[in-house]
Amino acid sequence: MSRRPGRVRRAASAALLSLLLVAGCDTGGAEDAGGGQPAASGAAEVPGEIVLASGRDVTGRGGIRQQLITEWNRQQEAKGVAYRARLVELPGSADQQRSQLLGALQSGSAEYDVVNLDVTWVPEFAAAGLVQPLPDRLVDEDVIKSVAETARWGGKLYAAPFNSDVGLLFYRRDYLTSAGVTRPDLGKDAGWPVVQQLIGVLDAARNRLPAAYAKGWTSQLDASYEGLTVNGVEAFASAADGFSLTDKEGRYAGSVAELQAGLDELRNRTQAAYTLPDAVHSDEADTLTDFAAGRTAFLRHWPYAYRTLHQSLSAEQLGVAPLPGKAVLGGQNLAVARGSQRTAAALQLVAFLTGKESERCLLDAGFAATRVSAYEDGALTCTTAKPAGQAAASPTGERTDRMPRDGNGRPAYARGTLLPALENAVQRPRTPLYGAFSQTFAGQLARLQGGTPPSDAQLAADLDRQLKRALPSH
Known part of the structure; x- marks a missing residue:
């Protein structure tokens, strides 16, 4: 051959993959998992956009990451808060994205407040002083233990697990x-x-x-x-x-x-x-x-x-x-850039994006969630996206989400195959x-x-x- x-x-x-990939679900409501006014910080916060730099969302154009950010923005607007978040998707391969982030943070040429790091990059960005140590409360006992270990370096927490991955x-x-x-x-x-x-x-x-x-x-x-x-x-x-x-x-x-x-x-x-x-x-x-x-x-x-x-x-x-x-x-973790002028607000955004309901939304959309509750808590649902288990539809009414789901709307393999695989994975x-x-x-x-x-x-x-x-x- x-x-x-x-x-x-x-x-x-690329052509076949673009046909196979489908966009995420429509935006609805979500619980407040970290919205509201940011906590006080050592320096005055600068109102404005919180820019989150990330690689491509594999759930498709307008996928679940953007939907979660849109929901956080809606909650801030409802509370009269002067902060909004904006997602910037970096082009190219993972290696190219890493180079872009390193260059931007080292030079200060891009005003990124939050960066979505591949789990293998966390030690490098932490050791170089490009991201800030984070409060331990962001990664609690609900986060899968093997996944939580990817967020630390030198005994300190530098990131919060956002979405995981495993072979x-x-x-x-x-x-x-x-x-x-x-x-x-x-x-x-x-x-x-x-x-x-x-x-x-x-x-x-x-x-x-x-x-x-x-x-x-x-x-x-x-x-x-x-x-x-x-x-x-x-x-x-x-x-x-x-x-x-x-x-x-x-x-x-x-x-x-x-x-x-x-x-x-x-x-x-x-x-x-x-x-x-x-x-x-x-x-x-x-x-x-x-x-x-x-x-x-x-x-x-x-x-x-x-x-x-x-x-x-x-x-x-x-x-x-x-x-x-x-x-x-595998997977990606959210870190706060050292040079951010909106650190407290950025922490609020990270807490929301990595909270329990957001993780359930990521799981429903096709990502591997980082929290055990997303897999095992029957009362936990995603209200930010289209209700779990309901197929997305194209403008012509054709069903586009054929992923099998269990009785709680999760991907059918999530509890029995995906969660154990994550728990037993190696770094x-x-x-x-x-x-x-x-x-x-x-x-x-x-x-x-x-x-x-x-x-x-x-x-x-x-x-x-x-x-x-x-x-x-x-």
């Missing part, structure tokens, strides 16, 4: 049924050997599958961005339970033996016999496109794919399970030098994708040496 050129793949992926395994139930699998639902403890065995069954029954089917599974293995790093960390963490590449101070903590075990696990997962060849050039959009088109039966992806894929696949066709082994934690290395780590790590792992890859022993030794150069070590 020939590989499609990168630009053509990206364009095709999940999506799969085609209908393909497994067509191949003769009598129990096409993966259990919660299904490991990679089970997945690989099922791929073998699918390949043997290829004549009973759609012509589009090419290989068993795909993931984001492109080394030019964060995808290969994420897959690599998941494999390394799965190979040695409790293993971390950095300690709590951000120093390199690996060993050649541990790296070799991780490389062996990654090599096993990405064997050519199981993996779509295009995976080595694929990002999230590419893999989502390939899976939705039926080219693969298994897909490693993030929670937003649950809603997106259900726009074209039914509940009978699509299944989702915890990722075998360890899954990486990527926490270090102010994360960018250097990721570039080094992915650059070495990419050698596995070449025509003459090195042995695990050789690559482990090289990786150990390079990581010691990129990060401080003991």
